[in-house]
Amino acid sequence: MTEIKHHAYLFDxxxxxxxxxxMVACSVENNIDMDKTRIWVAGLGVTGTYxxxxxxxxxxxxxxxxxxxxxxxxxxxxxTKAEDGPVTYNPDLCIGCRYCMNACPFGVPHFDYxxxxxxxxxxxxxxxxxxxxxNGQEPACVETCPTDALEYxxxxxxxxxxxxxxxxxxxxxxxxxxGEFENGGTSYxxxxxxxxxxxxxxxxxxxxINEVSEQVMEMTIPFALTWGAILTGVTVGVSAxxxxxxxNAAAGEKTEASK
Amino acid sequence: xxxxxxKFLRIGWLxxxxxxxxxxxxxxxxxxxxxxxxxxxxxxxxxPWGFWISFDLFTGVVISSGGFLMAGTVYILRxxxxxPLLRPSVLTAFLGYIMVAVALLVxxxxxxxxxxxxxxxxxxxxLLEIGICVMLYLTVLAIEFAPxxxxxxxxxxLAHLIHKxxxxxxxxxxxxxxxxxxxxxxxxxxxxxxxxxxxxTPILPIMFFTSAISVGMAMIIFESSLSSRYFQRxxxxxxxxxxxxxxxxxxxxxxxxxxxxxxVAGELGYLFTSGTMSVxxxxxxxxxxxxxxxxxxxxKNRESANGLLTGAxxxxxxxxxxxxxxxxxxxxxxxxxxYMPTFMSNVKYFPTLPEVAVSIGIFxxxxxxFGLAAKYLPVFEDEHHAAHAGD
Numbered sequence: 192m193t194e195i196k197h198h199a200y201l202f203d204x205x206x207x208x209x210x211x212x213x214m215v216a217c218s219v220e221n222n223i224d225m226d227k228t229r230i231w232v233a234g235l236g237v238t239g240t241y242x243x244x245x246x247x248x249x250x251x252x253x254x255x256x257x258x259x260x261x262x263x264x265x266x267x268x269x270x271t272k273a274e275d276g277p278v279t280y281n282p283d284l285c286i287g288c289r290y291c292m293n294a295c296p297f298g299v300p301h302f303d304y305x306x307x308x309x310x311x312x313x314x315x316x317x318x319x320x321x322x323x324x325x326n327g328q329e330p331a332c333v334e335t336c337p338t339d340a341l342e343y344x345x346x347x348x349x350x351x352x353x354x355x356x357x358x359x360x361x362x363x364x365x366x367x368x369x370g371e372f373e374n375g376g377t378s379y380x381x382x383x384x385x386x387x388x389x390x391x392x393x394x395x396x397x398x399x400i401n402e403v404s405e406q407v408m409e410m411t412i413p414f415a416l417t418w419g420a421i422l423t424g425v426t427v428g429v430s431a432x433x434x435x436x437x438x439n440a441a442a443g444e445k446t447e448a449s450k
Numbered sequence: 451x452x453x454x455x456x457k458f459l460r461i462g463w464l465x466x467x468x469x470x471x472x473x474x475x476x477x478x479x480x481x482x483x484x485x486x487x488x489x490x491x492x493x494x495x496x497x498p499w500g501f502w503i504s505f506d507l508f509t510g511v512v513i514s515s516g517g518f519l520m521a522g523t524v525y526i527l528r529x530x531x532x533x534p535l536l537r538p539s540v541l542t543a544f545l546g547y548i549m550v551a552v553a554l555l556v557x558x559x560x561x562x563x564x565x566x567x568x569x570x571x572x573x574x575x576x577l578l579e580i581g582i583c584v585m586l587y588l589t590v591l592a593i594e595f596a597p598x599x600x601x602x603x604x605x606x607x608l609a610h611l612i613h614k615x616x617x618x619x620x621x622x623x624x625x626x627x628x629x630x631x632x633x634x635x636x637x638x639x640x641x642x643x644x645x646x647x648x649x650x651t652p653i654l655p656i657m658f659f660t661s662a663i664s665v666g667m668a669m670i671i672f673e674s675s676l677s678s679r680y681f682q683r684x685x686x687x688x689x690x691x692x693x694x695x696x697x698x699x700x701x702x703x704x705x706x707x708x709x710x711x712x713x714v715a716g717e718l719g720y721l722f723t724s725g726t727m728s729v730x731x732x733x734x735x736x737x738x739x740x741x742x743x744x745x746x747x748x749x750k751n752r753e754s755a756n757g758l759l760t761g762a763x764x765x766x767x768x769x770x771x772x773x774x775x776x777x778x779x780x781x782x783x784x785x786x787x788x789y790m791p792t793f794m795s796n797v798k799y800f801p802t803l804p805e806v807a808v809s810i811g812i813f814x815x816x817x818x819x820f821g822l823a824a825k826y827l828p829v830f831e832d833e834h835h836a837a838h839a840g841d
Contacts, residue, residue, distance in 0.1 A: 260640055262572075262574075263574045263575065263640065264574075264575055264576070264577065264640055265572055265575055265577075266567055266572055266575040266577040266578035266581055267566045267567060267570040267571075267572060267578070268570055268571065268572035268575075284566065284570055285559070285560060285563075286558055286559070286560045286563045286564060286566050286567070287558045287559015287560040287561075287563075288557075288558055288559070288577060289498035289499060289559065290575070290577045290637075292495070292498035293498055293499055293640070293641060293644075293783075294640040294641065296641075296643040296644070298495065298496060298783060301495050302487075302495065302498060302559060303486065303559070304486055304487050304488025304489075304491075304493065304494070305485070305486045305488050305489070306486045306559075307482075307483055307484045307485055307486050308483040308484075308561065308562070309484075311559075311560060312486060312487065312559035312560065313559065313560075314559075393643045394643075395643060400640060400642050400643065401574070401640055403639045403640075403642075403652050404574070404576055404636055404639035404640045405574045407576070407636045407639060407655060408573065408574055408575070408576060408579065408636075411579055411629065411633075414629070415625050415629055418624075418625050418628060419621060419622070419625045422522075422526060422621045422624055422625065423621055425526055425527070426525075426526050426617060426621065429526065429527060429528045430528065433528055
């Protein structure tokens with residue numbers, strides 16, 4: 192295997208046979224319940240009208256965005272984006288506010304709604320199997336996939352591969368690699384034969400959606416200082432004005448009295 | 451047979467109801483702490499934020515905005531005639547923020563770690579800014595309210611001492627309020643893919659701040675009116691009339707901003723084409739903006755106790771409705787775990803009874819605390835202000 196500079200996945204809807212082995216593999220590898228698995232398969236059912244019928248399946252887990260919204264939103268910095276791709280979550284910092292779940296346009300982070308205060312309720316999401324990828328193995332879901340619907344590799348190489356596959360079968364695919372540019376790029380890339388919004392993927396701009404809120408946040412401290420200075424100025428000004436008025440009033444009284 | 455209760459047990463029906471509601475909320479909260487949030491609420495992977503955030507956080511913070519408005523008016527602009535309204539507003543704000551904090555302790559997955567916000571900072575997070583502002587502002591409000599409490603306990607000297615050094619705290623309080631009232635809007639900036647375009651705009655923070663000012667004014671009228679009825683004391687109608695006169699101005703600015711933003715973004719079409727969303731939007735504008743502008747433009751309504759209260763309630767209903775729209779009704783979450791082809795539209799959230807009971811219980815505690823403070827502390831006693839007026 193060549194050296195991987197930027198870990199990424201490529202998923203091809205046309206190859207997926209809905210066997211859900213990836214879910215089992217994820218559950219086993221990460222020791223989590225099947226109903227809380229970090230990867231999930233959604234069958235689209237039969238679409239189209241007879242005789243042009245189609246079936247599609249979407250395998251879904253963390254998109255490992257290049258500009259993760261969960262990380263931007265997390266107040267305590269529990270999320271990290273590794274330079275080589277994976278977006279990871281640190282339960283030791285999490286306060287359970289669930290803002291990451293709100294922020295994630297893909298609805299990826301899961302939360303322990305069934306845990307009380309003693310066990311502690313945490314977020315759960317795909318970790319990119321660091322215990323495997325940094326030891327030269329593929330992530331559990333990819334290794335298990337019998338049809339190579341899920342592939343793992345370097346992001347650039349996978350994008351090239353995806354475009355080559357579209358070029359080879361222009362009749363089979365929509366001419367777009369989802370995740371190449373969406374939300375500033377993701378490390379989970381998707382090839383599809385049906386429009387991406389039918390797979391439940393949101394239409395996202397190429398600029399990361401957290402850009403707006405991050406710009407607003409940058410203005411916070413300068414704004415606070417300016418506003419504080421203005422208010423102090425007003426306070427001093429009003430108080431000086433009042434004093435002057437009192438003085439004038441007093442002086443006026445004096446002159447009145449001396450008359 | 452006639453049963454007579456000992457004197458300390460003879461409380462009115464209102465305090466009794468409030469205490470009962472608090473008890474229910476306490477039991478529900480204990481269930482939540484034992485079995486998890488899922489045991490009592492309808493919150494899900496798709497709807498991580500629900501009634502608690504819309505009501506306790508968004509509504510709780512916005513109805514507490516009267517505190518900084520009055521503090522700014524009386525201390526910074528030195529408009530002394532509003533002084534009788536200052537203490538009740540600061541008290542409402544103080545209690546309001548305590549209620550927000552308590553509610554968050556129920557909503558957070560790790561309530562014992564709430565203080566992590568003080569040491570682990572992620573500078574890009576709007577929620578961090580809100581957390582820090584709320585914590586600091588709660589401290590400021592405690593300091594602003596301290597003289598009242600101290601006077602109540604006959605510690606006049608200490609009260610005077612705090613009063614002497616109050617200015618920096620007032621300024622800090624106004625700055626913090628401006629920041630987090632607007633930041634609650636910024637909180638939703640990260641959801642352009644989920645929040646309906648009628649509400650999502652890059653100027654959400656400005657919208658939130660302008661509407662918070664209107665809510666603050668309405669709240670001042672509302673709490674003064676209610677407490678004057680309950681405690682059978684005089685109502686500062688002439689002062690409230692002045693506040694009411696400001697409301698149409700503030701609301702007009704808010705409404706104009708809202709529509710001009712839609713026009714600039716080229717989203718005016720959504721006003722009529724978004725089905726339920728259009729209806730929600732128009733309901734919000736009609737109740738919260740247009741009706742009160744007309745209502746308070748009529749002099750008769752501004753100068754009668756009933757007119758003032760009715761108008762204030764209309765403003766509150768409309769603008770609180772706005773907070774619910776922005777944080778809940780107009781937000782569509784994907785449900786990637788159990789989704790169907792119509793992905794973005796078939797996820798439902800509806801608050802459960804226990805969920806609402808928690809909020810009602812916390813709110814009841816706030817009302818009870820307000821009542822007790824108003825009864826035993828010099829919150830409404832105008833003669834006390836005379837001593838401070840000339841500081």
